[in-house]
Amino acid sequence: MSFDFKKSVKKGAKITPKKIRSKYRLRLMNRLVESQETVSELAKSVGLRMPHASAEIKRMRDEKLVSSDLEIGSRGAKIRLTEEGIKVLQMDEWYKAEEALPIPKDNDKICVLYREGTDILFAFLRQPEETLILVPDRLPDSKGNEGVSWNWAKLNHSDLRWFDLNEKTISMEEPEILDPQNIESYGDNSQIIGIARGKLIQGENIVSISTGEWFGQPDFRSNSLLPENIYHRGLWSLGTCHQLSPIIRPKDAIVAIMDDNLYKSMLLRIAKKNALLIGDLRGVTSVESVYPLDVLDYWIEIAHPRISNQEKRKRLVALKEKITTKKRIKTSDSTWRKFRKDWNDVIFDKEAFSKEMETRGLGKNAVESIVQWSVSLDNNLQLVIDLTEKISSETMLKLSFCDKLRLLIIKENDIFFKNFDMLRVDKKRSLPWLEFVTKRGETLPLKLIEDGHKESPLGENINKNINPWSLLGLKIESDFVSEEFDEEYLSVIMSSISQYPLGDESWANQMEARYPLAAWIASPDNGRWPRWQRLRERIDPEWLALLNLDFLPIEKLVEISDEAPDSVLNMFSDKLKIKLREDSDIFLRTRPIMESRKASRGVSWIAAQFLSNAPWLSENTYLDMLEWSIEAWLRNPPKKSLDAIKGVYWLFTKENKNLIEIDELMYKIKNKNKKLDDMNEVKIWSNMLDMVLDEKKLDGNEIRMIVEKMPSDWWAVESQNILLRGIRSEDGFKWILKENAPWCSTILRPKGEQIEVPGLSAKKHPGCDFTIYNEIERILNDSTSESIMDLYDSINNSINQISPTSGRTHELVGWLAQPIEKWPYFSSDELLKGNIEITKRILKKVSGYDYYYVKSEK
Incomplete structure (x- = not known):
């Protein structure tokens, strides 16, 4: 137990200053003021050989400065300070307190009175708000903190011992805080200082600041007091040790030793994001598990x-x-x-x-089985477990080896988790403060945080491939490959990710010259556009993904869209869609002043966005879109242009109801740009029109693009012919038999059905030819897709006048091959059980029953 000096002295008691001259005696007494220890422990902690330590302790015992809890000479006896020893230590503190003169008027200043090894004696003019203190290696000059290194120290006690240097007495009360703006404050001659002992956390760092020098705390975030790779690059935010220290985002599991429901509930709320939560959840959720x-x-x-x-x-x-x-x-x-x-x-x-599993009311065996199951889960969900029951050692061992464990709450220490970082209840301060005990044995204050801090969406592989999509938590198809960074640059980048999730303009400005990517990542949203103008030649355009369009001058969208790669433009499309639909005047502010025939890649992309959102824009923009946007879009159509095609078709149908004329207009559009990539949706749509209207024979890859990229309604008129090419094993069509395309919803349609398809409005479906049943029968095997199997079963049951069986792709798929007059009533639950394409066809109440084939068979 450490000593409480405040209980050992009385208000107004006078102490004669007297220095402890023996360095080793002072070290020993400093250790003993923290806790009782054996002679061997004391010798090791102060760097003395056992005989010398034993001799010094004997002299201190003779002077009645220390005593023992056992008889003299007993092995394992604990040495502790006596009242006399405490008084001698206070006399030494009094001697050192005079180093603090003259006392400054700034109440926020701190002074180092003494330093020996990791031990520091501090003087304060007011009660510090936090128990962690930043100590400079030298006194910052008037030019600022440039070149100054700051080191973390922790106070042994949060309460100070107040000394009145004028009266030469001990004070029990903190002096009044003076107002520096009030001139009367400068006439106050108060000479009261508060003293507290502390320790340097990073003891290997050199602190050469002179004793008696007063200094203030920095106004910027300092270096972390914990290894960054382990404590600041995890997937969740735990808390912070100090307002100037980075948020702790642990990568390794944390074990919390506590039994109080309030403490546990707060921890569970903080740790639950993107995790599987198991435990007493009364303070987290009320939903049934x-x-x-x-x-x-x-x-x-x-x-x-x-x-x-x-x-x-x-x-x-x-x-x-x-x-x-x-x-x-x-x-x-x-x-x-x-x-x-x-x-x-x-x-x-x-x-x-449920991702939140309540264990209240469950038996011990049930709790243990849930834990065992969660450990064996083959997914990326991290585990947050509050053990409400004592479980077997075997399960605890498995849990200790589980790399998915994020947080474990237990009632008492467990041998399997002795080498884990731990959280304990802080006995001196209430929530949100806890004690954080690291693997290395350091005990730090920790303030829990819950709201207002953005989660870091870092994945395990972020060190290997730093890219904007990992930071945004998105899985995007992109060819982007991150450049390789040296160790120093990589470290700065990781700091920008872990320490500044909300951005820090000042820190980003400092990093910009040497580490442009780190500066870009750490920029707040409102500072990104000005920074991009400076950095666009120094970082890859893929990083534009971090640019928030809400903070971009909208008239600069053309400039950005010319630079951004397709992956970024696809993301911007979703954001611009929202903006255009909320405020149609965005069209007026973003419409480029450029001839359509000279449209750049970025202008074509913006034109595509106008067309995609045409139904939501003002009617007075329609003429401009017909005359300018269509041609500008077709100059460099984006790969993802399906919505633009739909928008053009909508504009044509709004002005003209003649389907043949509309198809002719769409057919002209398809021929505007023939030099397109095979993956471009305009090229795929054009191939589809050629296949249907001109009976052009496409190869397997071209057909595959149509099936995979175009809506199934668009190619339904050719669906039976496409499937037959696969069944007949034409070159390049083997994939069809394994492709789970919606064959039932495209083939099982009535003859003459008309669907509004851009360019194919007047084309009618040929209807389902039940003779395909015989073709399918020849190729049925284990590798045949479920959709083809459903098509075969549906037609077979219809021919044999058997009621449909439950399908593989949809429970009701077989009814699409039955006469409509046989259809029963279907409930909502039944309709929604399976492929959405089939659900749509059943809701339309149209059947692909081949009356001609069935009649001829009879």
């Missing part, structure tokens, strides 16, 4: 450790069937009793499960 049925595989092993594996499997199957089917299934009485005792009336599901 759904448990995975697979958890019973683990529960049966725990509940019946002695029965044979065969018997366990038998009981498990019966139990699962009874739970899921609600039938009167016979199960073992002992298994059912144990199940009811452990699980009560919880909800189980074969596939889905």
Whole structure:
């Protein structure tokens, strides 16, 4: 136990200043004021050999400065300071306190009175708000803090001992805080200082500041007091040790030792994001949990450790069937009793499960089985577990080795987690403060944070490939490959990611010259556009993905779109769509002043956005879009132009109801730009028109692009011919038999059905020819796609006048091949069970029943 000086002195007590001259005696007393220790522990901590330490402690005992909890000479005896020893140490502090003169008027100043090794004696003019102090290696000059290195120290006690240097007495009260703006404050001669002992956290750092020098705290964020790679690059925010220290985002698991529900609830709320939460969730959520049925595989092993594996499997199957089917299934009485005792009336599901699993009301075996199941899960969900029950050592061992563990809350220390970072209740300060004990044994204050801090979306591979999409938490198809950075540059980049998730303009300005990418990442949204104008030649345009369009002067959109790669423009499309639909006047402010025939890549992209959102724009823009936007778009059509094609078709149909004339207009558009990439949606659409209207025979890759990129309604008129090319094993068409394309919804259609397709408005569906049934029958095997199997079954049942069986791609797919007069009423649940394309066809109540074929067969 450390000593509380305030209880050892009285207000107004006078102390005679007297220096402790022996360096080793002072070191020993400094250790003893923190805690009682044995002679060997003291010798090791102060760097003395045992005989010398023992001799010095004997002299201190003779002077009645220390005593022992056992008889003199007993092994393992703990040495502690006596009242006399404390008084001698206070006399030494008094001697050093005079180093603080003259006292400044600035109440925020701090003074180092003494330093020996990692021990520091501080003087304050007011109670510090935090127990962590930044100490400069030298006194900052009037020019600022340039070249000054700051080191972290921690106060041993949060309370100060106040000395009145004028009266030569001990004060129990903090002096009044003076107003520096009030001239009367400068006439105050108060000479009261507060003294506190502390330790340098990074003891290897050199601090050469002179004793007696007063200094203030910096106004910028300092270096981290913990290794950045371990404590600042994780996927969640825990808290901060100091307002000037980076937010702690641990990569490794944290173990919290606590039993108080309030503390646990706050921790669980902080740690739950993007994690699987297991425990007492009364302070987190009130939603009923759904448990995975697979958890019973683990529960049966725990509940019946002695029965044979065969018997366990038998009981498990019966139990699962009874739970899921609600039938009167016979199960073992002992298994059912144990199940009811452990699980009560919880909800189980074969596939889905809650990300927040309540363990209140569950038995010990149920809790342990949930933990075992969560450890074995094959996914990227991190685990946050509040152990409400004591579980077996084997499971605790597995948990300690689980690399997905983010936070574990237990009631008391466990041997399996002794080498983990730990959180404990702070006995001196209430929430949100806790004690954070690192693996290295450092005990730091930690203030929990919950709201107002953006989660860091870093993945495990961010060091290997730093890219904007990882930072945004998006999975984007992009050819971007990050450049390789040296170790120093990489470290600065990672600091910008982990320490400044909300941006820091001042820090970014400092980094811009040497580390442009780090500066760009650390820029706040409102500072990115000015910074891009300076950095556009120094960083890859892919990083424009971090640019927030809300903070970009909208008239500069053309400039940006000329630079941005396709991956970034695709993301901007979604954002610009929202802006155009919310405020149609955006069109007026972004319409480029440029001839359409001279449109650049960026201008073509903006024209495509206008066309894609045409129905939401003002009517007085339609003429300009017909005359300017279409031609500008077709100069350099973006790869993703499907919405623009739909927009052009909508504009044509609004002004003209003649479908043949509209198709002719769309056909002219397709011929405007023939030198396009095969992946461009305009080229794919053009190929589709050629295939349908001109009977052009496309190769397998061209057909595949149509099936995969175009809406299925658009190529439905040719769907049967496309499938037959695959069935007949034409070169390049083998993929069709394995492709789960919506064959049923495209082929099973009535003859003469007309669908509004850009360029094919007047084209009618040929209807389903049931003779395809014989063709499919020849190629059926295990590798045939589910969609083709459903098509075969649907036609087969219809020919044989059998009611449809439940389909693979949709429960009701077979009804598309049945006469419409046979269709029953379908519930909403039935309609939504499967492929959405089939759902749409059933809702339209149209059948592909081949009346001619069935009649001829009869």
